[in-house]
Amino acid sequence: MNLFEFCYGIIHWLVDLVNNLWYRLGDTLPWYFGDFFTAVGDFAASDGHLTFMTILLECIIIILVALINVLNFLWIFRKLSGRILDFYGPYYVGYRIGGWLQNLADGIKLFVKEIIVPKKADRLGYLLAPIIYVGSSLLILSVIPLSENFGLSTNESGEYVTAGALFALAAFSIAPFAILLAGWSSNNKYTLIGGMRSAAQMMSYEIPLILCAASVFLVAGSFNFVDIVDAQHDIWFLIPLFIGFVVFLICLIAEVEIIPFDLPEAEAELVEGWTTEYGGMKFGLFYMTTAIRSYAGGALATAFFLGGWHGPSFIPDEIWFLIKAYIVYTVFMWLTWSVPRVRIDQMLGVGWRRLLPLAVLNLFIAAVLKSGGWI
Amino acid sequence: MLQDDYTGVAIFAIIAILFPTVVFFLSRYFRTDRYDARSRTTYECGEVPIGDAQIQFHFQYYMYAIIFVAFDLVTVFVLMWALVFSGLSDLAKLFMVMFLGVLLVGVTYALKKEEIVWI
Helix, strand or coil, X not given: CCHHHHHHHHHHHHHHHHHHHHHHHHHXXXXXXXXXXXXXXXXXXXXXXXHHHHHHHHHXXXXXXXXXXXXXXXXHHHHHHHHHCCCCCCCCCCHHHCCCCHHHHHHHHHHCCCCCCCCCCCHHHHHHHHHHHHHHXXXXXXXXXXXXXXXXXXXXXXXXXXXXXXXXXXXXXXXXXXXXXXXXXXXXXXXXXXXXXXXXXXXXXXXXXHHHHHHHHHHHCCCCHHHHHHCCCCCCCCCCCHHHHHHHHHHHHHHHCCHHHCHHHCCCCCCCHHHCCCCCHHHHHHHHHHHHHHHHXXXXXXXXXXXXXXXXXXXXXXXXXXXXXXXXXXXXXHHHCCCCCCCHHHHHHHHHHHHHHHXXXXXXXXXXXXXXXXX | CHHHHHXXXXXXXXXXXXXXXXXXXXXXXXXXXXXXXXXXXCCCCCCCCCCCCCCCCCCCCHHHHHHHHHHHHHHHHHHHHHHCHHHCCHHHHHHHHHHHHHHHHHHHHHHHXXXXXXX
């Protein structure tokens, strides 16, 4: 049973239940009300309405699963940074589950916090930027399936969108626009420099990222997640395209803006980078969105190079996918607390002078392997 | 066909935009805003800010920006080329690799020409 059929079952049951009561209510009223009641009930039971509600329920389930993963990610982030930097990390809120509830508590605290819009800021841009940033980051999750059965589909066959991987990369790259908007409209020197740096960084690391993804598309011959993962049934792309995997991970770290490449938020130079003027729930959502992007990045790396949901069958497919994504994220965090921050010109130099030729080399290797028929 | 395929994504997009909007809107009823002229000044580590930040910023990134525009177009071609790779002739495969090689030479030249790209 896939997610669509599951949600359709729930919605069908609910509509039947409500309609039953609704018609009974209509029967007790005079006929001119009864017609109206019948029309509404028939609309509720119609095919289009049921499909729409099913997709809505699917979206909500996917977002909820993603948000639970995000809470886990933030918890891992804080616990692991504590362990590596030799302190405890959160442990007081939710004592028995290792401080897992700390992030919820912080979220509630930020939710009730005052929001200050600076007097000099461009109000429209200032308020629009977080919405674009958070919305586009959530949009990445719409096309990432956790298995052949758990993903957003619009009919019983459970097929996903044809160009899902391409759409995920496209949604990933909307963020620089919002960041530049936030940096400019805050009217603060730190945010301006942070926004400019962030745009530069995301631009220069996007090209190697997409070229590495292109090598995967080349070998798999499809933009669809299911086809890409099925192509890795015999051998994970990690092994033949190892250079691509390394370049892809480095580019993901730069796109997500975590420490070796967190120049836009370098707190020693630019107070908090492009988020300086954002406080309260806006900061909270930015914090959450970093974790969403890490989750999406880990999921993309898993689907492209680590064999997706393939694994010994004693663990369900979805759990395999999440385990791999968590491992990728843990490697990110390990790297974060092990290496110092680089300088902006060094970082751009690495992006254009090293990673770009390596990505092209990787594409070349993929082309040779594919035309030789070895893969 | 396409419309059927992407209905789910479209509905998801609406939810994704509504999610932060609703959160910001709801937080209005739970928080306490106190107007204070001092709190609404631009943050600059306690100093009184001098001048605006919306100035003609010297964007020293133009060389990378130009290369980026070129490469952004190239990636579109590369993606399509990669999708239909197994059906292509050897000549077509070779041409794309040569094309990428020429572009890399161009990037090397452009970056060598530019000594300092960011201060």
